[in-house]
Amino acid sequence: AQSVTQPDIHITVSEGASLELRCNYSYGATPYLFWYVQSPGQGLQLLLKYFSGDTLVQGIKGFEAEFKRSQSSFNLRKPSVHWSDAAEYFCAGRYSGAGSYQLTFGKGTKLSVIP
Amino acid sequence: EPEVTQTPSHQVTQMGQEVILRCVPISNHLYFYWYRQILGQKVEFLVSFYNNEISEKSEIFDDQFSVERPDGSNFTLKIRSTKLEDSAMYFCASSFGQSNQPQHFGDGTRLSIL
Numbered sequence: 001a002q003s004v005t006q007p008d009i010h011i012t013v014s015e016g017a018s019l020e021l022r023c024n025y026s027y028g029a030t031p032y033l034f035w036y037v038q039s040p041g042q043g044l045q046l047l048l049k050y051f052s053g054d055t056l057v058q059g060i061k062g063f064e065a066e067f068k069r070s071q072s073s074f075n076l077r078k079p080s081v082h083w084s085d086a087a088e089y090f091c092a093g094r095y096s097g098a099g100s101y102q103l104t105f106g107k108g109t110k111l112s113v114i115p
Numbered sequence: 116e117p118e119v120t121q122t123p124s125h126q127v128t129q130m131g132q133e134v135i136l137r138c139v140p141i142s143n144h145l146y147f148y149w150y151r152q153i154l155g156q157k158v159e160f161l162v163s164f165y166n167n168e169i170s171e172k173s174e175i176f177d178d179q180f181s182v183e184r185p186d187g188s189n190f191t192l193k194i195r196s197t198k199l200e201d202s203a204m205y206f207c208a209s210s211f212g213q214s215n216q217p218q219h220f221g222d223g224t225r226l227s228i229l
Contacts (some may be wrong), residue, residue, distance in 0.1 A: 040194060043119075043206060044158070044224035051215045090158065101146070101213045102160035102171060 002027050004093045006106035014114050021076040021109050023065075023091030033074040034103070039087045048076060049088075051053055051096075054080045061085070064108050082102040117141045119221035121207050127227045128197055136192045138207030138222045147190045148208040148218060149182065151175070158206065164190065165213075194226075202228045 003026045013019055025031055032051050036044040048059025055067040065076045074091060091106040117218040118149055120139045128134045149161040153222050162172040164182050190209075204225050204227045 036220070041222075043121075044208075044220035046217050046219060047161060049217045068211065092158075101163055101210075102148075102173070103150070103158075103218060104160070105158040107157050 004106040012112040034092045129171040139181035140209030144209035150206045153203040
């Protein structure tokens, strides 16, 4: 079955420190992959997406993610975290073929930023 | 930047009552979706809709659920007879295409069933 796993429920980093949020996927073929962010009381905002091609993708707010087929991973990174990055982050995947377009989400990683 | 809007932001309903959640997708988008997130759980797919038809639905989307695009701008989710376990955050999303187009989400409607 298709699945997306985020192993870390909660991560705390200091402001200015680097960040890496982990995401692993399990699909029969290379999926399309996404990272969304949810601030308190807000909806899901798309940070970045991977469809094909360059395995390092750039997103908004200074985030990037790297697709690694050998590790079935799509980890989200940011070199220097700002206090406003505190939010919940969701990795999501989708079958890349025709016929099913539903997103499968991970459980989310809550990011806390300490001054 | 265009966005998906959902109303109301919070809906409180008695068990057994019907509820309609409303969404205005991004104007040039053609594909529409509903997802839900029960507190503390994953965001789960409910249904996708294209060309006035359901194109895909999950096993959660049973006979008590229905979707409709009553006019050129709104997309609604109706729950006929609500149950306590329907309490969740419901997200509407839309995309221009399906193949390699991302889905854009609204802020959600928090549904509380009493």
